[in-house]
Amino acid sequence: MTTVEASVERSELVAGTSLWADAWKRLRKNRLAVLSVLVLLFLVAACLLGPTLTRLLWGHTFDHQNLAYGAQPPSFFSHTLLAGKLVQAGGGRLVVRTPLGDVEAADLPGADDLREGRELTLVRRGIVYQNVDGFRICRQCTAIKGAVSEGPHWLGTDFHGRDLATRIFKGGQVSLMVGLLAAVVSATIGILVGAVSGYMGGRVDALLMRFVDIMYSLPYMFFVIILVTVFGKHLWLIFVALGAVGWLMTARIVRGQILSLKEREFVQAARSLGVKGGSIVWRHLIPNALGPVIIYFTLTIPTMIRQEAFLSFLGLGVQPPNASLGWLINEGANQMLVFWWTLVFPGSMLAVLLFGLSFLGDGLRDALDPQMKT
Amino acid sequence: MGRFALRRVLQLVPTLFVIVTVSFFIIRLAPGNPFDSERAIPPEVLRDLEAKYGFDKPLVVQYRMYLGNLLRFDLGMSTKYPQMSVGEIIALGFPVTLQLGAVALLWALLLGVNGGIIGALRQNTAWDHGAMAVAMVGISLPTFVLGPLLILVFSLSLYLLPPGLWGTWRHIILPGITLGTAYAAYIARLTRGGMLEVVRSDFVRTARAKGLGELVITWRHMLKGGLLPVVTFLGPATANVFVGSVVIEKIFATPGIGPYLVDAAFNRDYFLVMGIVLLYSVFLLTMNLVVDLVYGFLDPRIRYDP
Numbered sequence: 001m002t003t004v005e006a007s008v009e010r011s012e013l014v015a016g017t018s019l020w021a022d023a024w025k026r027l028r029k030n031r032l033a034v035l036s037v038l039v040l041l042f043l044v045a046a047c048l049l050g051p052t053l054t055r056l057l058w059g060h061t062f063d064h065q066n067l068a069y070g071a072q073p074p075s076f077f078s079h080t081l082l083a084g085k086l087v088q089a090g091g092g093r094l095v096v097r098t099p100l101g102d103v104e105a106a107d108l109p110g111a112d113d114l115r116e117g118r119e120l121t122l123v124r125r126g127i128v129y130q131n132v133d134g135f136r137i138c139r140q141c142t143a144i145k146g147a148v149s150e151g152p153h154w155l156g157t158d159f160h161g162r163d164l165a166t167r168i169f170k171g172g173q174v175s176l177m178v179g180l181l182a183a184v185v186s187a188t189i190g191i192l193v194g195a196v197s198g199y200m201g202g203r204v205d206a207l208l209m210r211f212v213d214i215m216y217s218l219p220y221m222f223f224v225i226i227l228v229t230v231f232g233k234h235l236w237l238i239f240v241a242l243g244a245v246g247w248l249m250t251a252r253i254v255r256g257q258i259l260s261l262k263e264r265e266f267v268q269a270a271r272s273l274g275v276k277g278g279s280i281v282w283r284h285l286i287p288n289a290l291g292p293v294i295i296y297f298t299l300t301i302p303t304m305i306r307q308e309a310f311l312s313f314l315g316l317g318v319q320p321p322n323a324s325l326g327w328l329i330n331e332g333a334n335q336m337l338v339f340w341w342t343l344v345f346p347g348s349m350l351a352v353l354l355f356g357l358s359f360l361g362d363g364l365r366d367a368l369d370p371q372m373k374t
Numbered sequence: 375m376g377r378f379a380l381r382r383v384l385q386l387v388p389t390l391f392v393i394v395t396v397s398f399f400i401i402r403l404a405p406g407n408p409f410d411s412e413r414a415i416p417p418e419v420l421r422d423l424e425a426k427y428g429f430d431k432p433l434v435v436q437y438r439m440y441l442g443n444l445l446r447f448d449l450g451m452s453t454k455y456p457q458m459s460v461g462e463i464i465a466l467g468f469p470v471t472l473q474l475g476a477v478a479l480l481w482a483l484l485l486g487v488n489g490g491i492i493g494a495l496r497q498n499t500a501w502d503h504g505a506m507a508v509a510m511v512g513i514s515l516p517t518f519v520l521g522p523l524l525i526l527v528f529s530l531s532l533y534l535l536p537p538g539l540w541g542t543w544r545h546i547i548l549p550g551i552t553l554g555t556a557y558a559a560y561i562a563r564l565t566r567g568g569m570l571e572v573v574r575s576d577f578v579r580t581a582r583a584k585g586l587g588e589l590v591i592t593w594r595h596m597l598k599g600g601l602l603p604v605v606t607f608l609g610p611a612t613a614n615v616f617v618g619s620v621v622i623e624k625i626f627a628t629p630g631i632g633p634y635l636v637d638a639a640f641n642r643d644y645f646l647v648m649g650i651v652l653l654y655s656v657f658l659l660t661m662n663l664v665v666d667l668v669y670g671f672l673d674p675r676i677r678y679d680p
């Protein structure tokens with residue numbers, strides 16, 4: 001039925017509703033799915049454009065450290081506590097006259113224009129040294145913000161003073177890429193194995209499916225852990241490893257589809273026209289089996305993202321200063337008591353991302369395969 | 375049934391053989407060796423060490439020796455903890471992991487089955503939508519987000535439960551809940567789906583016509599059919615629960631076997647890695663077998679002998 005409709009559409013004789021147009025109509029009616037598509041588009045755009053935006057606006061990069069700004073809470077403004085005039089600069093002393101009295105502070109790297117009389121702002125919780133007789137920690141524990149331009153950190157900074165928003169966007173890029181690529185790898189392997197197994201049948205089928213059964217009952221995350229610890233922590237290895245062990249379900253789905261499809265009339269027709277086995281599989285069987293594969297594909301992406309985060313959390317994922325969401329959460333979990341924002345923002349980002357992808361996958365399943373709806 | 379079980383048990387043997395072989399060669403072909411360290415070890419000492427563990431022999435001979443030892447249930451010695459055998463390390467850590475996993479599964483079943491029943495019996499009401507929305511949150515929230523949050527609320531703010539370590543029943547609650555919640559969410563969705571399939575079937579109507587109470591109908595009649603998808607899910611779920619406990623044990627500093635795996639792989643502690651992988655594989659294969667047998671018990675329509 002599907003093929004008939006598809007071929008009609010291809011020959012453009014009748015404007016019939018194809019499976020895809022029909023599914024699209026159903027998907028648009030699903031408010032939750034539409035909402036999650038919008039949210040996902042927004043998040044993807046934010047992850048792709050965010051780092052450029054924060055760099056252009058405020059000069060933040062994901063790996064720029066500024067210890068004086070370590071672990072600043074989120075704020076739309078620069079973290080100003082006190083403003084004052086520089087009354088003494090030179091002789092190893094920087095003294096700022098503020099409404100609360102004179103405060104001594106230290107030169108910040110990059111603060112080049114520290115003349116007397118200059119307006120300065122003092123920043124909370126910086127590590128400040130006083131260069132009087134050797135190094136001593138300043139009693140106020142304030143830092144000076146003068147010629148150093150430091151834009152606002154909307155989501156705060158991490159312990160090393162890196163802009164958390166930029167790091168989350170960057171981490172989102174990594175997580176999305178790993179999720180997508182690993183899902184592509186697993187879908188490709190799964191379709192190939194499933195198609196071969198389903199079309200060939202007989203001993204090949206039995207052997208391949210036995211292998212899938214065996215793999216399915218393995219603690220395969222363990223194999224990924226071993227692979228990654230043993231062969232180094234390259235990003236590509238992670239998604240290859242995740243993809244290489246994640247294809248099992250796709251293979252089963254495709255095999256099941258092809259087993260039932262290959263007995264249909266249109267395949268017999270193709271065969272009687274002299275089409276070779278390879279093109280029957282490629283042109284006729286696989287396109288018709290794609291619906292469930294796409295559904296499973298959208299549900300694989302969040303799984304892969306979660307598993308990459310799992311590896312990152314164990315310290316096996318991307319390595320610093322690079323970040324993935326899992327790694328950011330790992331960092332944040334260590335300091336959540338004091339610096340709550342370092343856990344809450346990356347955690348919510350990951351949760352919303354997974355949320356959206358799962359809802360979209362559910363919506364697609366209802367749209368593409370209404371009979372499966374429970 | 376008996377023959378089916380026997381055949382499945384016999385099928386375990388080649389599976390385990392594949393697992394042992396693959397993991398043996400993966401870890402052996404990796405660069406580095408267990409005695410890499412900051413300080414250079416004198417060559418004589420290194421030679422003695424390698425002789426002690428048999429690393430001086432060709433790889434194939436070592437493989438044959440390892441298989442032979444396995445048949446005698448000897449998993450070898452750890453190179454990182456030289457005074458302990460792999461069996462001893464497992465005996466220390468695995469019971470803890472087992473308890474944690476059992477509590478997590480119990481929590482997942484309790485919460486999931488009840489949530490699913492509520493969802494199915496009050497289909498398309500606020501109850502249903504509420505339960506399924508909560509389930510979606512549970513699925514989307516990774517354990518390493520949920521765990522720290524629970525610690526933050528229940529340990530560090532309310533002082534109700536210990537934030538980590540092991541010992542009393544109070545230590546088990548937070549890690550168990552953290553580990554089980556995602557599976558509770560899956561189980562809730564599956565239970566709801568399974569229940570909805572039987573909720574309007576003839577045998578339920580008959581039971582109701584006989585005058586049985588709703589409680590009996592739900593728990594005795596509907597649940598037996600409605601739980602089938604859940605039972606299928608429990609096999610892979612058990613696998614994931616025990617793999618997931620690696621992270622949980624790290625968050626809660628639980629002295630289970632999980633964290634050993636990562637450390638052992640880093641340290642190239644060959645026999646310990648193999649031992650842990652093998653342990654988990656045997657455990658999971660057994661669980662899958664049990665699930666298959668239970669499935670047949672719940673659904674007599676399934677024939678074992680082809």
